[in-house]
Amino acid sequence: MDRLTEFELIDLFTRPAPREGEGVLVGIGDDAAVLRPPRSEDLAMTVDAVVEGVHFDRRFSAFDIGWKSLAVNLSDLAAMGARPLWALCALATPRAETRARLTGIGRGLAACALAHGLAVVGGNVTRASELSRAITAVGAVPKGRALGRGGARPGDALLVSGTLGDAALGLRPGAAAPLRRRQRRPTPRLALGQAIAPLAHAAVDVSDGLLQDLGHLCRASAVGAVVRLAQLPLSRAYRRAVDGAADPLEAALTGGEDYELVLAIPRRRVRAARALAAGVGVALTPIGEVIRSGGVTAVDAAGRPYRPRREGHDHLRVTGPREGARHA
Amino acid sequence: MDRLTEFELIDLFTRPAPREGEGVLVGIGDDAAVLRPPRSEDLAMTVDAVVEGVHFDRRFSAFDIGWKSLAVNLSDLAAMGARPLWALCALATPRAETRARLTGIGRGLAACALAHGLAVVGGNVTRASELSRAITAVGAVPKGRALGRGGARPGDALLVSGTLGDAALGLRPGAAAPLRRRQRRPTPRLALGQAIAPLAHAAVDVSDGLLQDLGHLCRASAVGAVVRLAQLPLSRAYRRAVDGAADPLEAALTGGEDYELVLAIPRRRVRAARALAAGVGVALTPIGEVIRSGGVTAVDAAGRPYRPRREGHDHLRVTGPREGARHA
Numbered sequence: 001m002d003r004l005t006e007f008e009l010i011d012l013f014t015r016p017a018p019r020e021g022e023g024v025l026v027g028i029g030d031d032a033a034v035l036r037p038p039r040s041e042d043l044a045m046t047v048d049a050v051v052e053g054v055h056f057d058r059r060f061s062a063f064d065i066g067w068k069s070l071a072v073n074l075s076d077l078a079a080m081g082a083r084p085l086w087a088l089c090a091l092a093t094p095r096a097e098t099r100a101r102l103t104g105i106g107r108g109l110a111a112c113a114l115a116h117g118l119a120v121v122g123g124n125v126t127r128a129s130e131l132s133r134a135i136t137a138v139g140a141v142p143k144g145r146a147l148g149r150g151g152a153r154p155g156d157a158l159l160v161s162g163t164l165g166d167a168a169l170g171l172r173p174g175a176a177a178p179l180r181r182r183q184r185r186p187t188p189r190l191a192l193g194q195a196i197a198p199l200a201h202a203a204v205d206v207s208d209g210l211l212q213d214l215g216h217l218c219r220a221s222a223v224g225a226v227v228r229l230a231q232l233p234l235s236r237a238y239r240r241a242v243d244g245a246a247d248p249l250e251a252a253l254t255g256g257e258d259y260e261l262v263l264a265i266p267r268r269r270v271r272a273a274r275a276l277a278a279g280v281g282v283a284l285t286p287i288g289e290v291i292r293s294g295g296v297t298a299v300d301a302a303g304r305p306y307r308p309r310r311e312g313h314d315h316l317r318v319t320g321p322r323e324g325a326r327h328a
Numbered sequence: 329m330d331r332l333t334e335f336e337l338i339d340l341f342t343r344p345a346p347r348e349g350e351g352v353l354v355g356i357g358d359d360a361a362v363l364r365p366p367r368s369e370d371l372a373m374t375v376d377a378v379v380e381g382v383h384f385d386r387r388f389s390a391f392d393i394g395w396k397s398l399a400v401n402l403s404d405l406a407a408m409g410a411r412p413l414w415a416l417c418a419l420a421t422p423r424a425e426t427r428a429r430l431t432g433i434g435r436g437l438a439a440c441a442l443a444h445g446l447a448v449v450g451g452n453v454t455r456a457s458e459l460s461r462a463i464t465a466v467g468a469v470p471k472g473r474a475l476g477r478g479g480a481r482p483g484d485a486l487l488v489s490g491t492l493g494d495a496a497l498g499l500r501p502g503a504a505a506p507l508r509r510r511q512r513r514p515t516p517r518l519a520l521g522q523a524i525a526p527l528a529h530a531a532v533d534v535s536d537g538l539l540q541d542l543g544h545l546c547r548a549s550a551v552g553a554v555v556r557l558a559q560l561p562l563s564r565a566y567r568r569a570v571d572g573a574a575d576p577l578e579a580a581l582t583g584g585e586d587y588e589l590v591l592a593i594p595r596r597r598v599r600a601a602r603a604l605a606a607g608v609g610v611a612l613t614p615i616g617e618v619i620r621s622g623g624v625t626a627v628d629a630a631g632r633p634y635r636p637r638r639e640g641h642d643h644l645r646v647t648g649p650r651e652g653a654r655h656a
Contacts, residue, residue: 025370026476030548031407031533032374032467034474037365042353045449046360047416047464051456079359088375090462121373124462128379134418134452134462136375139360146362148354205359220358 006125013066013091013102014123016110021119022085033121035086041140044082048073049134056184062101064184065133066108072207073137074116074188075259079205081147081197082139084190087113088122090134097131105133116190145197149220152202152264156290158225159273161189161260161282163235164210168255169242178237186259191280193261199273202264209254214262214296221264224294227253230301233285249306253298264290334453340427341394341419341434342451349447350413361449363414369468372410376401377462384512390429392512393461394436400535401465402444402516403587407533409475409525410467412518415441416450418462425459433461444518473525477548480530480592484618486553487601489517489588489610491563492538496583497570506565514587519608521589527601530592537582542590542624549592552622555581558629561613577634581626592618 010028019027026034037043050056050069060068070087077084089109093102113120118137141147169175170183193203204217210227218225232252242248263284265273270286277284288298298306338356347355354362365371378384378397388396398415405412417437421430441448446465469475497503498511521531532545538555546553560580570576591612593601598614605612616626626634 025472026474030476030478031404031531032372032410032465032474034408034469034476035371035373036471037371043363043365044360045363045414045416045464045466047418047450047452047462049418049420049452049454049462051420051454053457054455076359080362082360086373088373088464090375090377092377092379092460092462122375122464124375124377126377126379127382128460129381129458130456132420132456132460134375134377134420136373136416136450136464137360138373141362143364144353146354146360148358148362150358203359 009102009125010123012099013106013125014089014120016107017113017120018110019119019121024086024119024121027119027121028123035121038140040143042143042146044077044080044139044141044146045136046073046076047134047136048076049132051132052130060184062104063108066105067112067185069133069135070109070112070137071186071188072259073135074190075186075205075207077137077139078189078193079147079203079261080139080141081193082141083194084116084118084137084139086119086121086138088136089120090124092126092128092132094129094131095127116188147193147197147200147203149202149204149217152217152221152223152290154223154290154292155267156201156264157267157270157286158227158288158290159263159265159270159284160210160233160287161192161277161284162258163233163238164206164258164260165238165252165255166235167257168251169238176237176241178235179241183257186257188259189261189282192277192282195276195280196263196273199269199276200263200265204262206258206260206262207256209256210262211253211296211298217262217264218296224291225288225296226291227288227296227298229298229306231285231287233283253306337430337453338451341430341453342417342448344435344438345441345448346438347447347449352414352447352449355447355449356451363449366468368471370471370474372405372408372467372469372474373464374401374404375462375464376404377460379460380458388512390432391436394433395440395513397461397463398437398440398465399514399516400587401463402518403514403533403535405465405467406517406521407475407531407589408467408469409473409521410469411522412444412446412465412467414447414449414466416464417448418452420454420456420460422457422459423455444516475521475525475528475531477530477532477545480545480549480551480618482551482618482620483595484529484592485595485598485614486555486616486618487591487593487598487612488561488615489520489605489612490586491561491566492534492586492588493566493580493583494563495585496579497566504565504569506563507569511585514585516587517589517610520605520610523604523608524591524601527597527604528591528593532590534586534588534590535584537584538590539581539624539626545590545592546624552619553616553624554619555616555624555626557626557634559613559615561611581634
């Protein structure tokens with residue numbers, strides 16, 4: 001590592017990644033990338049950082065870190081209904097990191113980029129005392145049609161993709177492999193986001209926990225929401241892991257890092273939306289509805305409200321590996 | 329600080345910044361920003377990170393950190409001939425940072441954004457053990473006309489804006505105020521880059537030192553270069569600071585962080601280029617010429633080659649506050 005210059009390092013971690021792609025006129029290697037945006041689309045852009053000891057720890061493989069650091073950004077693009085185009089990655093690394101580890105991070109990033117069809121167009125490496133990555137992802141959305149948090153209306157059905165709470169349980173010592181995988185290799189719901197955007201009023205991705213992220217959607221839309229606890233989609237691994245727990249729904253409601261989409265969809269389009277989702281291989285489960293006001297309430301089958309022990313993650317308060325808060 | 333949530337923190341450091349601007353359909357506050365790129369232009373994008381103890385230290389005010397973290401990115405846009413549009417900022421912060429310091433960083437960022445007419449469209453805050461910022465800057469360039477490193481031709485004149493070496497000397501204990509200012513509040517040469525792009529064959533900004541950055545330009549263009557030491561533009565403060573030094577040109581040649589532009593310009597356009605530069609208030613000094621091959625050679629008035637003690641910065645090797653290496 002001491003024998004590697006920064007320029008060699010940038011090569012090391014960006015070499016496996018796809019560097020060419022739609023609209024890439026000048027990629028990595030000049031002062032800036034030169035990109036030609038698609039003519040009839042707007043751009044969606046988001047930045048996210050993952051930091052060792054906060055978002056990942058030594059249980060994560062280098063490949064996991066690379067994958068996850070890009071996937072969390074792509075999840076934001078998914079929530080906008082965007083198709084991914086480009087990513088720019090800044091890596092901060094301690095001197096002691098090995099070449100093998102940096103190469104592994106590059107491979108994980110590359111695999112995630114390849115899987116989702118985007119090009120890595122910018123790289124930056126700097127020295128630091130802890131390993132971190134900040135990634136900016138850019139996607140395209142049909143002009144004037146970006147899906148936002150702000151369009152939900154009273155009466156809309158609330159639906160969520162996949163299952164909830166697995167990623168949070170994946171952090172526990174001895175967690176089952178499917179739960180660990182959800183934590184370390186999240187799947188951004190890009191195909192779903194693009195397919196469903198024309199039918200949905202609003203969307204948000206579950207990065208900080210269902211209740212917290214749904215709260216963002218409600219505030220942006222000036223509405224309230226009712227979540228029906230009995231309808232929350234839980235995986236078999238989740239049910240097994242929480243068997244006998246005092247609060248078996250806590251991880252599903254407040255766990256965070258699921259990177260599923262929560263969608264507000266007019267009731268008459270729910271059937272079409274679920275069919276579309278099935279077409280891209282994702283389950284879409286109705287979990288409640290949008291109401292006029294009153295924040296987010298979760299109720300059990302008897303109508304009793306759920307009182308969470310905490311509402312969602314706040315990185316500056318928790319100590320485990322968790323996702324950070326984001327605005328855009 | 330412990331009482332601030334991450335959402336409050338994001339507000340704290342992005343609130344002073346201009347959030348509206350050209351093409352901003354949805355700014356900070358949703359999963360991603362939604363942006364409409366200008367119709368007849370390409371986009372230039374670059375990412376850069378600054379880390380405490382590497383790029384700045386406790387001698388920097390919070391305002392300085394905010395200013396510099398954006399300015400170094402805008403310098404990359406300047407080297408492409410781009411006009412700045414948007415920036416996205418990821419902040420990593422230790423728990424112990426004070427509200428005043430984070431607010432100060434936000435103010436410095438905002439001042440730099442306002443001074444250069446761009447909007448801050450994305451923000452992210454995460455916990456970390458050291459303070460760092462990664463910023464992505466996006467600019468617009470006339471379609472197909474981005475200035476790159478790769479267009480220099482033998483016979484071109486080499487010109488540099490402003491003066492060299494001040495920023496490096498500004499790191500020394502007891503440095504004069506103008507030198508400290510160049511280190512802490514660099515001025516990206518955006519107006520110059522846009523004005524001069526139609527006349528220039530190639531450009532690079534001086535972030536890692538004249539010899540090293542000119543080397544990048546030469547490699548990208550497959551040419552060599554001769555730099556005439558007697559012609560290097562040096563400020564009065566620089567001359568005073570190096571009076572009696574064993575190697576008075578070292579900072580100017582290898583110091584880095586000047587954020588001036590080095591331009592390769594056809595000889596017949598040099599007069600017009602200097603007039604244009606004067607029009608935007610920047611001196612443009614001929615410092616040598618592009619040759620067929622042979623790397624970068626610096627020669628004194630008698631034609632003797634200069635042997636630098638080192639060629640430029642490499643963050644993973646040096647210990648002072650310095651800029652990082654970048655590809656795009």
